[in-house]
Amino acid sequence: MNPARRIRDEIAASIQSGAWRPGHRIPTEQELAARYGCARGTVSKALSELAASGLIERRRKAGSFVAHPPVHSAVMTVPDLAELIAARGEAYRWQALAIERLTGGDDGFARPALAIEGVHFAADEPFAFEQRRIALGEVADAADADFEAQAPGTWLLAHIPWTEGRHVIRAVTPTRKEARLLGIGPSTACLELDRTTWRAGGVVTHVRQLFRGDRFDLVAEFRSGLESARPS
Amino acid sequence: MNPARRIRDEIAASIQSGAWRPGHRIPTEQELAARYGCARGTVSKALSELAASGLIERRRKAGSFVAHPPVHSAVMTVPDLAELIAARGEAYRWQALAIERLTGGDDGFARPALAIEGVHFAADEPFAFEQRRIALGEVADAADADFEAQAPGTWLLAHIPWTEGRHVIRAVTPTRKEARLLGIGPSTACLELDRTTWRAGGVVTHVRQLFRGDRFDLVAEFRSGLESARPS
DNA sequence: CTTCATATTATGTCTAGACATAATGACGCA
DNA sequence: TGCGTCATTATGTCTAGACATAATATGAAG
Numbered sequence A, B: 001m002n003p004a005r006r007i008r009d010e011i012a013a014s015i016q017s018g019a020w021r022p023g024h025r026i027p028t029e030q031e032l033a034a035r036y037g038c039a040r041g042t043v044s045k046a047l048s049e050l051a052a053s054g055l056i057e058r059r060r061k062a063g064s065f066v067a068h069p070p071v072h073s074a075v076m077t078v079p080d081l082a083e084l085i086a087a088r089g090e091a092y093r094w095q096a097l098a099i100e101r102l103t104g105g106d107d108g109f110a111r112p113a114l115a116i117e118g119v120h121f122a123a124d125e126p127f128a129f130e131q132r133r134i135a136l137g138e139v140a141d142a143a144d145a146d147f148e149a150q151a152p153g154t155w156l157l158a159h160i161p162w163t164e165g166r167h168v169i170r171a172v173t174p175t176r177k178e179a180r181l182l183g184i185g186p187s188t189a190c191l192e193l194d195r196t197t198w199r200a201g202g203v204v205t206h207v208r209q210l211f212r213g214d215r216f217d218l219v220a221e222f223r224s225g226l227e228s229a230r231p232s
Numbered sequence C: 001c002t003t004c005a006t007a008t009t010a011t012g013t014c015t016a017g018a019c020a021t022a023a024t025g026a027c028g029c030a
Numbered sequence D: 001t002g003c004g005t006c007a008t009t010a011t012g013t014c015t016a017g018a019c020a021t022a023a024t025a026t027g028a029a030g
Helices: A003-016 A029-036 A040-052 A081-087 A140-144 A152-159 A176-182 B003-016 B029-036 B040-052 B081-087 B140-144 B152-159 B176-182
Strands: A056-059 A063-066 A072-078 A092-102 A113-122 A125-135 A164-172 A190-199 A202-212 A218-222 B056-059 B063-066 B072-078 B092-102 B113-122 B125-135 B164-172 B190-199 B202-212 B218-222
Touching: A003 A029, A003 A040, A029 A040, A040 A056, A072 B164, A081 A092, A081 A113, A081 A125, A081 A152, A125 A152, A125 A176, A140 A152, A152 A202, A164 B072, A164 B164, A164 B190, A176 A202, A190 B164, B003 B029, B003 B040, B029 B040, B040 B056, B081 B092, B081 B113, B081 B125, B081 B152, B125 B152, B125 B176, B140 B152, B152 B202, B176 B202
Parallel strands: none
Antiparallel strands: A056 A063, A072 A218, A072 B072, A092 A113, A113 A125, A125 A202, A164 A190, A164 B218, A190 A202, A218 B164, B056 B063, B072 B218, B092 B113, B113 B125, B125 B202, B164 B190, B190 B202
């Protein structure tokens, strides 16, 4: 086994088993190097990984300590809806309801913008209702895309990779119009997902998706560091 | 600026700006070392960080490539409810409704177990309804804890750090009993959060929390790698 | 033309040593 | 007692070189 990996795993095990409580001071790099019979650089690499994964904290001169607040961060993968539905083995379809070019007005979103409304279908039943804005100043190509044929999320994913963003998730009761579009009763709970996406500089798109509560869950996992941050 | 950091940031910028599309081959470590006038180890470290953050993929002999599917993973921090409410500047209170020791029966959860039901209050109004199981085989101390005085989540967070787990989030309509406990109408949408938590070996606890849809959102952020996986 | 062995190559990991940096703690002075 | 200074110390980063490993590319044999 790699010395670096071995050191990393043994320290991680000591922490996760509870043998080393939060705040416990880890031996210095020199001590560990002597104990494992390897160079300090190797120990340093192992500790760096543990620090990156949040398991320990390192302070110059002071040493390395078992990290202290185990705030649970969960990783939620947000796949493209077309993929998600295909993965379920259901047929996917997108239907645009309205596509409009906004030049004036003010809703807090940049202008010019494209405003798109539509419904995602799974197995020919409504699955989610989507309202979207795309900033044409950031994504000029979007003006030429055919959003009747392709859902804007799918198009954006292929054309504007590597963005940052923020989701807000809530439970809401649909409006009468939304309930009709989703083919559900007016008191069926829906999951609302508000996503703002940006790329160095400006907001690229904002989308509000309303999911039928009875056909959709979100799954998020948390783990104590190690393995890559981004499980493919 | 650190050479390593500089290399890392310049490559990340090339990717995020779209100049290097997914699949693009990154110069070899040797070429980069020569271009930046540093040792190969330094380049390797920079590329390792980019790979860990998911921005690139590295393959022996083949080289390093801009990673290809930018599946959006969002990081959701799941704070303790007591902390969350305190952070809002509201008074927090926990009220236990039932605490029971389960030895027989079978609901798919280990035995013996502690079954706890209660309500979380914010500013003296019901905020969330909680149903929990704790595996006494994994957490023997829990038998002596006072869950009338302290919410089980708070106690567990302090006593059982470093766990892994899984959330399932949905929108639901509350049952009549739940609506009454939360002080809402029977058709107010609620956010349901199902969390299973485990630690090397066994499931530690399972909790189902039902939030008033009008008083709670979940926030999740995604970003293209870099900064630590676990923002404190 | 296919198949298998081999050479090449880029990454993966490690070493031993160097200097930088930041924070602690001790010492001395007011 | 209180405060500023300075040496100490542990981590942070880097280097130049070495060997390991895996996968591609090449070439020889069938």
